[in-house]
Amino acid sequence: MLLDPNRYDPAHFDPETRRLLRATIDWFEARGKQRLVRDYHEKVFYQDFLDFAAAEGLFATFLTPARDAGPNADKRWDTARIAALSEVLAFYGLNYWYPWQVTVLGLGPVWQSENAAARQRAAEALDAGGVGAFGLSEKEHGADIYASDMVLTPDGSGGYTATGGKYYIGNGNCATTVSVFGRVDGVEGPDQYVFFYADSTHPNYHVVKNVVPSQMYVAEFRLRDYPVRAEDILHTGEAAFSAALNTVNIGKFNLCFGGIGLTTHALYEAITHAHNRILYGNPVTDFPHVRRQFVDACARLTGMRLFSDRAVDYFRSANPEDRRYLLFNPITKMKVTTEAEAVLALIGDIVAAKGFEADNYLPLAKMDVNGLPKLEGTVAVNLALIGKFMPAYLFQPQAYPRVGTRTDPADDEFLFRQGPARGLGKVRFHDWREVYARHAHLPNVALFTEQANAFVELLSTAAPDAAQQGDMDFTLTLGELFTLIVYGQLILEQAEILGVDSHLVGAVFDVLVRDFSRHAVELHGKRSSTPAQQQWAVSALRKPVTDAAAFDAVWRQVLALSGAYEMKP
Numbered sequence: 001m002l003l004d005p006n007r008y009d010p011a012h013f014d015p016e017t018r019r020l021l022r023a024t025i026d027w028f029e030a031r032g033k034q035r036l037v038r039d040y041h042e043k044v045f046y047q048d049f050l051d052f053a054a055a056e057g058l059f060a061t062f063l064t065p066a067r068d069a070g071p072n073a074d075k076r077w078d079t080a081r082i083a084a085l086s087e088v089l090a091f092y093g094l095n096y097w098y099p100w101q102v103t104v105l106g107l108g109p110v111w112q113s114e115n116a117a118a119r120q121r122a123a124e125a126l127d128a129g130g131v132g133a134f135g136l137s138e139k140e141h142g143a144d145i146y147a148s149d150m151v152l153t154p155d156g157s158g159g160y161t162a163t164g165g166k167y168y169i170g171n172g173n174c175a176t177t178v179s180v181f182g183r184v185d186g187v188e189g190p191d192q193y194v195f196f197y198a199d200s201t202h203p204n205y206h207v208v209k210n211v212v213p214s215q216m217y218v219a220e221f222r223l224r225d226y227p228v229r230a231e232d233i234l235h236t237g238e239a240a241f242s243a244a245l246n247t248v249n250i251g252k253f254n255l256c257f258g259g260i261g262l263t264t265h266a267l268y269e270a271i272t273h274a275h276n277r278i279l280y281g282n283p284v285t286d287f288p289h290v291r292r293q294f295v296d297a298c299a300r301l302t303g304m305r306l307f308s309d310r311a312v313d314y315f316r317s318a319n320p321e322d323r324r325y326l327l328f329n330p331i332t333k334m335k336v337t338t339e340a341e342a343v344l345a346l347i348g349d350i351v352a353a354k355g356f357e358a359d360n361y362l363p364l365a366k367m368d369v370n371g372l373p374k375l376e377g378t379v380a381v382n383l384a385l386i387g388k389f390m391p392a393y394l395f396q397p398q399a400y401p402r403v404g405t406r407t408d409p410a411d412d413e414f415l416f417r418q419g420p421a422r423g424l425g426k427v428r429f430h431d432w433r434e435v436y437a438r439h440a441h442l443p444n445v446a447l448f449t450e451q452a453n454a455f456v457e458l459l460s461t462a463a464p465d466a467a468q469q470g471d472m473d474f475t476l477t478l479g480e481l482f483t484l485i486v487y488g489q490l491i492l493e494q495a496e497i498l499g500v501d502s503h504l505v506g507a508v509f510d511v512l513v514r515d516f517s518r519h520a521v522e523l524h525g526k527r528s529s530t531p532a533q534q535q536w537a538v539s540a541l542r543k544p545v546t547d548a549a550a551f552d553a554v555w556r557q558v559l560a561l562s563g564a565y566e567m568k569p
């Protein structure tokens, strides 16, 4: 299940997709590890990577939807292969994943627009090797996108001039397709919002600085009397606001695969180092705590992979009547990315000093993994979103036709017509209990199911009162507990599809049982928890079923990774 550049050939994709993914791996491997880490530490801008991507038509092929692709049959918006490329790029570092990711975001408002001229311009800009940027955030306003100081003033002839600043804008130094969010001067309410198309090469577009000390260019830019013609307008009014949120919906899906790629490379480096390091006459991997940490890391990474791959299926099968992806997506965002942090914390503990050396990949991964849970909405913002789906998911299941594996070469056009970003409480889900019941023979799945049922009971018998419901510190912990149930559901669905060995699934649920207990203890300690809630928390604690044979089986799988891959020098 892990990406191995030595053997990478995703046979489920079409020939051109496979060629481009392979070419990307080959480009990084030929360039080598020394250059990768040196450029990282010396903060060298990744122009060579952008040149490679331009020469191969990589972004143009992967990021032009079919309706704007002209006669090129290889172009489509295909979430399965977008996910694959996100993983490959992050495998070689978040600095290469990021310019791709913000191109995805920058294109979101354009592909959602009915402005055909703007879409054609973006398609041509991609063909010319250009990248995109998403100009939403501002220095003073953080997540509060209602507040914008990017002000458009009517120019008297149907257009506007835009003046204002944007902050934290990836590719803001070089993108030829910059989607900028602003407001029209003198207009109140939702009608004031606008998304428009800008180009960083225009003389009225001023790059102020890179706001991060990194290879990535995360720009502060200012527009001064930037001419916004009618043909540059992408969205107005409430549609502009929805385009912002729907773009983030599309873009944030890449973060989980970023976390998977980053963590996978780190795991290879860590196990190879630890197994070959002899202390007191024995390999470091003989220490029981080191084995436990590796098995946990492998179990967590397996869970990340299974959940994310299954989420692709729901993402690609979404339509106005099936918006289940709106729950699975923030879970890929906050849960899978925090799991990536957890894996790197485990690995970092094991390799100790090796995780700080200038020549290794591990320090890059350790340093950059922290960004993933914070971009495209923090953990708190995504947990708050997840919480909106909780009643319908737990208490009002609904039958749906089964969603199968979606790696077919389809164009995911629905993502660009998601509609208003409201009505989340109306989304219904298939019954989570069914897949848990089918796996009840696995002891740790059975234990976790007990915990999930206990959570339903908590909401029925000791539900948060009005004050607790208004206390985000309390509801976020509830959200963590709830998230685990959804997480486990899709993990089981994907494990069933792939026929993953039961030892490995058991190890994943060993972790989930402990995580549930940990969050229950957290709830117990909350300032406002009632005696009934505290009692519930204690009663929901479980010790995973210990199975030495299963542990050893998973350990052997981890050990097999020692020496399996090392980046070419």
Ligand SMILES: Cc1cc2nc3c(=O)[nH]c(=O)nc-3n(C[C@H](O)[C@H](O)[C@H](O)COP(=O)(O)OP(=O)(O)OC[C@H]3O[C@@H](n4cnc5c(N)ncnc54)[C@H](O)[C@@H]3O)c2cc1C
Residues within 6 Å of the ligand: 102, 133, 134, 135, 136, 137, 141, 142, 143, 144, 167, 168, 169, 170, 212, 218, 371, 374, 375, 376, 377, 378, 379, 380, 381, 384
């Ligand atoms: C490396 C990097 C690259 C970036 N790239 C881009 C980009 O290309 N384009 C772009 O537009 N932006 C980009 N951003 C901006 C990023 O999306 C912002 O971090 C985001 O807008 C949140 O703003 P903030 O970090 O200032 O946090 P704030 O909004 O100031 O939040 C502070 C705290 O308040 C909490 N909070 C805020 N709102 C809520 C809520 N509704 N519910 C619960 N808690 C809440 C947060 O969890 C957080 O803990 C980038 C940021 C970084 C660091």
